Amino acid sequence: MLELLKNLAAWLTSSAQWSGPEGIATRVLEHLEYSVLATLAAAVIALPVGLLIGHTGRGAFLAVNLASFGRALPTVGLVTLVFLAGGLSVWPVYVSLVALAVPVIITNTYAGMAAVDPEVKDAAKGVGLRGRQILWQVEIPLALPLIMTGVRLATVQVVATATIAAYVSFGGLGRYVFDGLAQRDLVQVLGGAVLVAVLAVAADLALGGLTRLLFRGRPAAAR
Amino acid sequence: MTIEWGWFPDHTGELVRLTADHLATAVPAVLFGLLIALPLAVLAHRVRPLRGFVLGASNILYTIPSLAFFVLLLPVTGLTRTTAITGLTAYTLVVLVRNTVEGLDAVPARVREASRAMGTSPLRTLLTVELPLALPVIMAGVRVATVMSISLVSVASYIGYGGLGQLFTDGFQRNFPTPVIAGVALTLLLALVADAVLVSVQWLCTPWLRGASGPRRPKLRKRA
Amino acid sequence: MNRRTVLTTLLAGASAPLLAACSSGITSLKGDGAGGDSGSSSGGLVIGTANFTENQVLGYLYAGVLHAAGVKTTVRPNLGSREIVVPALRSGDIDLLPEYQGSLLLYLDKKATATEAGAMQNALATVLPDGLEVLPYASAEDRDSFAVTRRTADRYGLKTLDDLRKVNGKLVFGAAAEMKKRVVGLVGLKDAYGVEFKEFKALDSSGPLVKGALKKGDIDIGNVFTTDVDTAENGWVLLADPKHLIPAQHIVPLIAARKADGRVRKALARLGNALTTSDLTELNRLVDKEKQDPDRVAAAWLKKHKLG
Numbered sequence: 111m112l113e114l115l116k117n118l119a120a121w122l123t124s125s126a127q128w129s130g131p132e133g134i135a136t137r138v139l140e141h142l143e144y145s146v147l148a149t150l151a152a153a154v155i156a157l158p159v160g161l162l163i164g165h166t167g168r169g170a171f172l173a174v175n176l177a178s179f180g181r182a183l184p185t186v187g188l189v190t191l192v193f194l195a196g197g198l199s200v201w202p203v204y205v206s207l208v209a210l211a212v213p214v215i216i217t218n219t220y221a222g223m224a225a226v227d228p229e230v231k232d233a234a235k236g237v238g239l240r241g242r243q244i245l246w247q248v249e250i251p252l253a254l255p256l257i258m259t260g261v262r263l264a265t266v267q268v269v270a271t272a273t274i275a276a277y278v279s280f281g282g283l284g285r286y287v288f289d290g291l292a293q294r295d296l297v298q299v300l301g302g303a304v305l306v307a308v309l310a311v312a313a314d315l316a317l318g319g320l321t322r323l324l325f326r327g328r329p330a331a332a333r
Numbered sequence: 334m335t336i337e338w339g340w341f342p343d344h345t346g347e348l349v350r351l352t353a354d355h356l357a358t359a360v361p362a363v364l365f366g367l368l369i370a371l372p373l374a375v376l377a378h379r380v381r382p383l384r385g386f387v388l389g390a391s392n393i394l395y396t397i398p399s400l401a402f403f404v405l406l407l408p409v410t411g412l413t414r415t416t417a418i419t420g421l422t423a424y425t426l427v428v429l430v431r432n433t434v435e436g437l438d439a440v441p442a443r444v445r446e447a448s449r450a451m452g453t454s455p456l457r458t459l460l461t462v463e464l465p466l467a468l469p470v471i472m473a474g475v476r477v478a479t480v481m482s483i484s485l486v487s488v489a490s491y492i493g494y495g496g497l498g499q500l501f502t503d504g505f506q507r508n509f510p511t512p513v514i515a516g517v518a519l520t521l522l523l524a525l526v527a528d529a530v531l532v533s534v535q536w537l538c539t540p541w542l543r544g545a546s547g548p549r550r551p552k553l554r555k556r557a
Numbered sequence: 558m559n560r561r562t563v564l565t566t567l568l569a570g571a572s573a574p575l576l577a578a579c580s581s582g583i584t585s586l587k588g589d590g591a592g593g594d595s596g597s598s599s600g601g602l603v604i605g606t607a608n609f610t611e612n613q614v615l616g617y618l619y620a621g622v623l624h625a626a627g628v629k630t631t632v633r634p635n636l637g638s639r640e641i642v643v644p645a646l647r648s649g650d651i652d653l654l655p656e657y658q659g660s661l662l663l664y665l666d667k668k669a670t671a672t673e674a675g676a677m678q679n680a681l682a683t684v685l686p687d688g689l690e691v692l693p694y695a696s697a698e699d700r701d702s703f704a705v706t707r708r709t710a711d712r713y714g715l716k717t718l719d720d721l722r723k724v725n726g727k728l729v730f731g732a733a734a735e736m737k738k739r740v741v742g743l744v745g746l747k748d749a750y751g752v753e754f755k756e757f758k759a760l761d762s763s764g765p766l767v768k769g770a771l772k773k774g775d776i777d778i779g780n781v782f783t784t785d786v787d788t789a790e791n792g793w794v795l796l797a798d799p800k801h802l803i804p805a806q807h808i809v810p811l812i813a814a815r816k817a818d819g820r821v822r823k824a825l826a827r828l829g830n831a832l833t834t835s836d837l838t839e840l841n842r843l844v845d846k847e848k849q850d851p852d853r854v855a856a857a858w859l860k861k862h863k864l865g
Binding site: 344509 | 605608610635637642648649650764845848850
Binding site: 178179181182183184185186187188190191193194195266269270271273284287288290291294296299300302303306307310311 | 477516521
């Protein structure tokens with residue numbers, strides 16, 4: 111165990127390990143590329159859907175249960191399926207990561223919208239706001255904390271799961287995990303795992319900071 | 334991509350075996366997860382300074398890629414089902430610990446104090462008052478953990494213990510979508526059924542919560 | 558009072574099945590075919606296989622022929638690379654493994670020089686760790702080989718591995734990740750032939766990734782097995798190996814010595830004598846191309862040859 115940690119320290123600090131096309135720096139950038147693009151794509155799909163369901167109240171059952179469905183969907187199977195359908199390309203990676211993130215964001219966005227006090231909405235109506243104005247000026251600001259929670263959860267899951275790219279021949283930090291498994295090189299696996307965890311935690315903290323920034327000066331909503 | 338429907342009736346035996354295999358990995362993972370999470374959560378609930386540490390640690394466990402977990406366990410537990418179960422157990426912790434802590438937090442202090450005032454020991458109060466009252470939130474966590482475990486078992490297919498996930502590696506190697514589709518569909522079905530079973534168990538266990546509307550989600554309840 | 562009784566009963570009721578399920582979980586863990594050193598005499602033989610088609614077919618052929626000899630077996634397919642399965646055999650998680658002479662020898666001893674089947678069998682016997690044994694090798698053989706497309710071969714004038722030196726630093730090589738560290742792989746190609754590639758891409762063992770990438774042009778040269786029908790189908794050129802980097806690769810059963818009783822030895826020897834390289838190629842084709850199950854093609858072949 112101690113030996114393993116010592117080797118890990120050596121692995122993580124060797125400059126040769128960090129540079130070059132197979133170096134840690136490249137792998138981290140690749141990993142970020144998959145994660146950021148997938149999360150953004152998922153947000154673009156999921157946010158409007160979640161807001162719509164929350165605003166209209168239609169499809170609430172779907173929104174509530176979607177997260178459960180998303181959790182149940184086996185990523186390995188999805189990657190394999192898209193790979194078999196479309197051949198060797200980066201598509202399987204993105205499809206499965208987006209599929210992982212979309213349900214989380216929809217469910218949380220809906221939950222945020224559903225938690226907005228109906229009386230507040232009534233009051234907004236009472237002062238003469240219309241549907242769209244209520245959505246933008248009342249519902250979304252109030253729902254934002256839960257919406258951001260969804261985005262953060264999705265991001266952490268995507269970063270941890272983007273290792274799957276290596277399964278279908280691509281890069282990212284998963285390379286260390288899959289290659290380390292094939293070579294039974296535990297130091298490499300551990301190094302990859304630590305880097306993924308660090309990246310996930312960093313992404314979570316960054317989004318947390320962003321959320322706080324969004325709520326600066328609006329303490330009531332940011333509760 | 335075509336599905337060969339004839340493959341299904343021809344492989345029912347294998348599908349049943351793999352499903353059983355799948356459950357034999359996923360279910361113990363959740364049970365062991367509970368066994369570990371309950372005391373941890375009680376500790377985190379009681380000893381405030383430990384709270385951040387316990388929750389943080391289980392959060393970090395969650396960010397480690399599951400495959401890495403399995404591989405790192407190989408020198409300890411070998412190429413066995415134990416490796417798959419241990420890895421999955423670690424994954425259930427984040428949900429189970431957090432939900433249990435939240436559930437315990439939600440028990441009104443007055444209730445606890447009343448129980449203590451009646452001369453009930455702290456342990457007895459915990460077992461007979463607090464945990465039962467926290468049960469709905471804990472069960473919500475158990476449901477999430479169960480569905481997650483069922484889905485994640487397939488990752489263990491990289492070390493040969495993936496249950497239905499074995500169909501993924503098999504289809505992958507042979508460029509054969511049919512078993513992969515079967516595996517995905519059965520995994521989803523299994524998760525759905527397991528979730529439904531847990532909802533029923535919860536309903537049976539919490540008679541005091543039964544309203545006209547049946548079991549409710551504690552967090553997403555909409556105000557009328 | 559009443560309420561408290563209800564709660565107590567409830568909790569007891571909820572925890573009883575939980576505890577029961579947990580303890581049964583523990584027994585099932587121990588009984589899980591892993592076959593520890595003690596008490597597994599009645600549990601039968603656990604056959605592990607690596608993560609490619611042929612190895613699974615071989616695993617089921619072993620299982621079938623042993624079954625016919627009255628030996629109880631369990632097959633654990635798709636466990637991973639040699640680097641994963643051989644240690645599992647050493648630790649007793651599995652008992653029997655279909656192996657390949659040359660690759661196994663080089664895995665155990667990177668400096669091994671034997672390349673001929675008989676010499677390798679002897680070398681294996683000396684380098685194998687205590688408790689493991691190789692049984693007589695089969696006539697069937699499946700070598701690692703390095704394939705390029707006809708176009709690449711023509712373009713660079715490639716016929717042998719030696720020719721690769723002319724294009725040092727230009728080609729992308731694709732193979733399973735373990736090949737990066739293996740003698741029959743990057744290490745040997747560099748040491749024996751002085752070959753260096755522009756890039757190594759970690760893919761799989763003569764599977765869909767390597768073959769797909771070779772077809773698509775993502776890689777220029779890939780590691781495929783000689784028993785893979787895709788080579789002929791795609792007109793790939795297997796580069797010759799004038800320096801004998803790639804040793805003989807007869808199929809050989811690697812077994813935990815304590816499990817190798819007379820019945821097991823005899824049954825596996827009969828299989829080894831009957832199975833030819835072209836049989837193996839055909840069995841691979843049935844699984845990969847006709848999408849038949851490895852266990853079924855194995856059973857059918859054994860039946861046809863009156864072995865199962």
